[in-house]
Amino acid sequence: EDQVTQSPEALRLQEGESSSLNCSYTVSGLRGLFWYRQDPGKGPEFLFTLYSAGEEKEKERLKATLTKKESFLHITAPKPEDSATYLCAVKSTPLVFGKGTRLSVIA
Amino acid sequence: EPEVTQTPSHQVTQMGQEVILRCVPISNHLYFYWYRQILGQKVEFLVSFYNNEISEKSEIFDDQFSVERPDGSNFTLKIRSTKLEDSAMYFCASSVQGGLLETQYFGPGTRLLVL
Numbered sequence: 001e002d003q004v005t006q007s008p009e010a011l012r013l014q015e016g017e018s019s020s021l022n023c024s025y026t027v028s029g030l031r032g033l034f035w036y037r038q039d040p041g042k043g044p045e046f047l048f049t050l051y052s053a054g055e056e057k058e059k060e061r062l063k064a065t066l067t068k069k070e071s072f073l074h075i076t077a078p079k080p081e082d083s084a085t086y087l088c089a090v091k092s093t094p095l096v097f098g099k100g101t102r103l104s105v106i107a
Numbered sequence: 108e109p110e111v112t113q114t115p116s117h118q119v120t121q122m123g124q125e126v127i128l129r130c131v132p133i134s135n136h137l138y139f140y141w142y143r144q145i146l147g148q149k150v151e152f153l154v155s156f157y158n159n160e161i162s163e164k165s166e167i168f169d170d171q172f173s174v175e176r177p178d179g180s181n182f183t184l185k186i187r188s189t190k191l192e193d194s195a196m197y198f199c200a201s202s203v204q205g206g207l208l209e210t211q212y213f214g215p216g217t218r219l220l221v222l
Contacts, residue, residue, distance in 0.1 A: 034210065043111075043198050043213035044150065087150065094163055095140075095211060097150040 002027045006088050006098035013105050016077045021101045023088030024070040032091040033071050035064050037084045038100065044087055047073075078105045109133045111214035113199050119220045120189055128184045128217045130199030139182045140200040140211060141174065143167070150198065156182065189221045 007022045025033065032051050036044035048057040050066040057064045061082065063074045073086055085100040112131045120126050132139050141153040154164040156174055173185045182201075186193055196218050200211040 032209065036213070041196075041216075041218070043113075043215045046210060046212055049210050089150075091209065094152040094155060094165070095142075096152070099149050 002090060002092045002096045004088055004090055004096050004098035006086075006101050008101060009099065010102040011104070013075075013078055013103070015079060015105055015107050018074070018076045018078070020075070021073040021086055021103070022070060023073070023098055025088075025090045026069075027090050027092040027096070029092055030090060033066055034089045034091065034095070035062075035071070035073055036087040036089065038087055039084050047086075075103070078103075080105050080107050109135075111199055111201055111212055113197075113214040113217050115217060116215065117218045117220075119222065122191055122221055123188050126186050126189055126219065128186075128197050128199075128219070130182045130184075130214055131180050132182055132199065132201030133212060134180070135203065136201035136212075137204050138162075138202045138209070138211075139174075139176070140202075141184045142198045142200065142213075143195040144198065144216075145195045153184075186219075189219075191221050194219055194221045 004025045032049050034049050035047040038044045048064040053068045055066050061076050065072045083105045085102045087097055087100045089095050089097045114129045139156045142150050144150045152165050154168045154174055155162045171187050175183050196216040198216045199214045202209045202211045
């Protein structure tokens with residue numbers, strides 16, 4: 001059974017304090033790993049797709065990396081507007097989501 | 108920027124009633140999906156739809172659920188006889204196609220409350 005585990009469940013950072021979110025996965029055939037951001041009461045907003053180990057993608061203060069067993073979402077110098085739940089999902093068949101990491105950035 | 112839209116944003120219904128949730132996927136996308144998220148839980152896959160038929164469905168998607176693309180722009184999820192446990196956020200998503208272009212873009216969701 002495909003599984004996605006995200007840690008930590010919740011993370012509280014001071015503005016400017018860099019950190020990383022983890023997504024570990026077990027899938028029978030990885031066809032892509034996706035990171036989404038979800039604000040309360042809203043739909044997941046696409047951030048990145050990673051397809052192969054060693055791949056990295058960047059967008060503003062976020063950088064996603066992928067290994068054969070896990071992915072990291074690095075947040076550099078976060079701002080309060082980065083506060084959200086960050087979801088990791090793997091595409092095997094079908095798209096399987098983790099529970100997310102709820103990030104709070106305090107000014 | 109094109110986006111997936113969903114209506115209504117909120118729906119309150121009585122147990123046993125039928126509800127239809129509507130979605131307008133991004134216009135050049137060919138694959139359509141429904142997901143749900145019960146409060147405080149994971150986003151869960153319900154069904155995928157391609158070429159006017161269901162391509163994949165989960166165990167959650169039982170006979171109470173159906174999907175339809177009634178015209179060239181809308182994609183609907185019908186729940187025939189709602190149960191209390193159907194209360195959740197329902198998200199529609201679409202993707203251009205499979206493979207490397209299968210990034211799914213989500214709509215804002217419909218919050219369904221079954222009383």
